[in-house]
């Protein structure tokens with residue numbers, strides 16, 4: 001998807017420029033008059049396969065506002081364009097950002113994200129056990145360790161159980177993290193063993209269950225996972241790694257929602273520049289965004305999700321290394 005802004009003295013001229021440059025398939029996202037100059041502005045989107053040249057252009061010459069014409073919706077539109085979010089979702093977010101009273105792009109985008117998405121961090125205690133589910137390598141085990149460390153540092157008691165017993169090293173990996181944090185971890189494959197393991201930690205403030213990577217296309221694996229979640233009475237939370245194709249991410253999120261997930265944790269955000277898949281998945285499967293994982297480190301790699309942190313991440317997507325929601329939150333801004 002490409003989002004482009006066209007300005008002209010009259011709306012008809014701007015529309016003609018849209019058709020001339022983007023062709024008949026261009027989707028008009030919005031039309032408006034510039035408050036200062038009275039010029040007509042049209043934001044249009046076109047779906048196109050990105051050629052290699054266009055891709056390189058994108059990296060070398062990221063779209064920027066022209067000097068003296070910096071405009072909130074341009075900034076927000078350019079940033080959303082860079083994320084690779086689906087055009088329709090980007091268009092809605094631009095409209096919401098414009099409808100907000102905020103003059104600052106980060107605040108306007110945060111308001112739009114707040115309106116469009118739910119944010120529901122996991123916290124350091126929960127009545128129900130929380131099971132992290134998601135594709136292999138999503139960062140489930142590392143995220144469990146991050147959540148456990150955060151709760152332990154807050155003085156909460158934590159119970160860790162892994163059902164990832166079949167894969168070589170699955171149990172040992174969680175065990176090593178648990179040892180580093182100074183808590184215990186149990187392994188239980190399913191059914192009675194799992195209920196017994198949960199029983200042993202039932203008084204803990206936070207009970208976290210690690211699971212084997214799920215293949216969203218393998219029905220038998222999904223059925224087994226559903227049985228584990230049912231036996232544990234656990235809330236499944238999706239661990240969604242950055243860098244997926246937005247449609248694949250959406251499909252994974254929808255499968256997670258069928259398994260009972262209502263929220264997702266975005267992981268490995270530091271490893272890619274484009275975060276459109278996260279937006280597409282949360283939107284497409286109606287999942288609340290719970291946490292943002294942006295580093296492999298256990299003690300400093302997870303932040304509770306909030307509109308402002310996500311807005312900054314989207315606006316800074318051309319320089320992923322700058323993104324650190326906790327460091328930025330420390331500057332006193334919301």
Ligand SMILES: Nc1nc2c(ncn2[C@@H]2O[C@H](COP(=O)(O)OP(=O)(O)O)[C@@H](O)[C@H]2O)c(=O)[nH]1
Pocket residue numbers: 134135136137138139140141142143213239267268269270271293294295296301
């Ligand atoms: N850079 C980065 N790496 C991460 C993050 N979360 C997990 N990883 C790495 O991703 C890999 C897979 O993580 P793991 O927890 O084993 O995935 P699982 O298969 O879902 O349990 C490991 O090498 C982790 O260190 C993150 O937020 N940022």
Ligand SMILES: [Mg+2]
Pocket residue numbers: 140141142164170210211
């Ligand atoms: Mg794992």
